[in-house]
Amino acid sequence: MKVCPKCFTRFPDGERFCLHDSSVLVEEEDMARLGTLVGNYRLDRILGRGGMGTVYSGEHVYIKKPVAVKVLHPQFARYTEAVNRFLREARAASSINHPNIVDVTDFGLLGDGLVYFVMEYLDGKSLEDIIEREGAVELHRALNIANQMALALEAAHKMGVIHRDLKPDNVMLLARPGRRDLVRIAHEDHLSDAMVTEREESWDFVKLLDFGIAKVLIPDELTAETVQGAVFGTPEYMSPESARGEDVDHRADIYSLGIILFDMLTGRPPFEAQAANEVLQMQIHRPPPSPREFAPHREIT
Structure with missing residues (x-):
């Protein structure tokens, strides 16, 4: 089943968009991460889902700074090339250091194979x-x-x-x-x-x-x-x-x-x-x- 991250309505796997608010549907496992910790970051809301990962809005649990966290889809985490490509995304963005490119502030690997990186939260x-x-x-x-x-x-x-x-x-x-x-x-x-x-x-x-x-x-x-x-x-x-x-x-x-x-x-x-x-x-x-x-x-x- 797919889930709408806004209204939480469930749809068959063949659907891509919510029929009520046009949001991109996500997987049950994406919803299950809400409220959990990834590193020092709490995942609060789903912002979007792409081909390689799901993006959440979150907050640093100690300094209370709002952030966006991208988590690699679990089905890719076991493939070395997918993980490497995901980490290249984090390093590529952070190495450029330009005001018109999203700022990547943290990234890492967790013990269960979960891969993530943390970006500035953009309200736009x-x-x-x-x-x-x-x-x-x-x-x-x-x-x-x-x-x-x-x-x-x-x-x-x-x-x-x-x-x-x-x-x-x-x-x-x-x-x-x-x-x-x-x-x-x-x-x-x-x-x-x-x-x-x-x-x-x-x-x-x-x-x-x-x-x-x-x-x-x-x-x-x-x-x-x-x-x-x-x-x-x-x-x-x-x-x-x-x-x-x-x-x-x-x-x-x-x-x-x-x-x-x-x-x-x-x-x-x-x-x-x-x-x-x-x-x-x-x-x-x-x-x-x-x-x-x-x-x-x-x-x-």
């Missing part, structure tokens, strides 16, 4: 949620988000880290108080285009998440060989080289950033299909469409 919304609920993002907002993502990737690439799974769901937006005066054209009188200056209410501070399948180019004892021909990532946001299962470098992240910008401006990625393999074939064989094709009203040039 994912870019995926914004696009899903509001559609295309305004130009100045999209450029601000893309610019911060580019700065974060530049820092990661200098450290030899490739994200390899950039997508809107891995981009968290935190609201910050307004800092700029915005100028717009007012059309009230239809006779002149008067310029109006307004103070922005807030702006988006970007945090890049989830280096779960990051490839660390600097070798050490945790680095395993990448399997040639294996496809890592999310099809809608992959470069053609990634879709072919080729070994990739930092340019794959730059390509994915371009797709996310396309998504923000049009409200959808360049290629969509029912089956993941269809999307992969589109990425490999079709030239990217113009954003004007999907959003002519945006007057993109």
Whole structure:
């Protein structure tokens, strides 16, 4: 059975989302950890569940600091490569030390094979949620988000880290108080285009998440060989080289950033299909469409 982490309703294993609040369903074992301790951290609430682990909001039991804790799914804990990949995620994020990348503060292995790492707790919304609920993002907002993502990737690439799974769901937006005066054209009188200056209410501070399948180019004892021909990532946001299962470098992240910008401006990625393999074939064989094709009203040039 699957469980909704918000309303606690149970659903058959085939369901993915709660029919009442659209939350991603989790496993019974994820719910069983609520209230328990992982290291010095108490797990209070489930924030989300990904392919390799479940993320909880929690608190350090001694200093009462709120945190997010990612716990590796138990079925992966017995596989050395899965554990190594999970630890690479923790080390990759912590080694970059950039304000636009989530800060990893602790990680470890427990006696029963449980693997976890601790991150700063972020009170915000994912870019995926914004696009899903509001559609295309305004130009100045999209450029601000893309610019911060580019700065974060530049820092990661200098450290030899490739994200390899950039997508809107891995981009968290935190609201910050307004800092700029915005100028717009007012059309009230239809006779002149008067310029109006307004103070922005807030702006988006970007945090890049989830280096779960990051490839660390600097070798050490945790680095395993990448399997040639294996496809890592999310099809809608992959470069053609990634879709072919080729070994990739930092340019794959730059390509994915371009797709996310396309998504923000049009409200959808360049290629969509029912089956993941269809999307992969589109990425490999079709030239990217113009954003004007999907959003002519945006007057993109």
